Amino acid sequence: MAKPKFITDRGELEKLAPMLKAPIKRQVFVCTGKSCSAVGGQEVMAEFSRILTEKGLRQGKESKGRNPLGEIVLTECHSIGFCSIGTAVMVYPDGTMYGQVQPEDAAEIVEEHLEKGKVVERLALIKL
Numbered sequence: 001m002a003k004p005k006f007i008t009d010r011g012e013l014e015k016l017a018p019m020l021k022a023p024i025k026r027q028v029f030v031c032t033g034k035s036c037s038a039v040g041g042q043e044v045m046a047e048f049s050r051i052l053t054e055k056g057l058r059q060g061k062e063s064k065g066r067n068p069l070g071e072i073v074l075t076e077c078h079s080i081g082f083c084s085i086g087t088a089v090m091v092y093p094d095g096t097m098y099g100q101v102q103p104e105d106a107a108e109i110v111e112e113h114l115e116k117g118k119v120v121e122r123l124a125l126i127k128l
């Protein structure tokens with residue numbers, strides 16, 4: 001395996017990864033592991049995607065309907081240990097880990113936490 005060239009030039013890095021230019025405030029991870037998927041993980045992910053995209057908050061390629069200068073990165077992930085109490089949703093850099101999230105909770109998490117900065121206490125199981 002060839003070792004990749006380590007790039008130090010910020011301009012070159014931004015050309016290769018345009019997301020570096022976005023004013024990103026938070027990253028949301030939604031677990032779509034086996035157990036979370038059994039209780040709606042894919043649907044929770046789809047709802048976050050729909051809402052964040054509609055609001056223009058989801059960072060991503062314009063060709064995918066996302067906002068290159070969006071403030072939120074939405075990422076699908078796998079098990080984080082909440083398997084029996086999914087769907088797990090984590091918000092960083094806040095360090096908030098939500099459990100038992102249902103698709104209908106996505107709007108509240110977006111509006112209260114991501115837009116207003118207020119943790120949704122009824123779903124928050126860990127707050128760092």
Ligand code: FES
Nearest residue numbers: 033036079082083
């Ligand atoms: S499968 Fe989602 S936390 Fe384990």
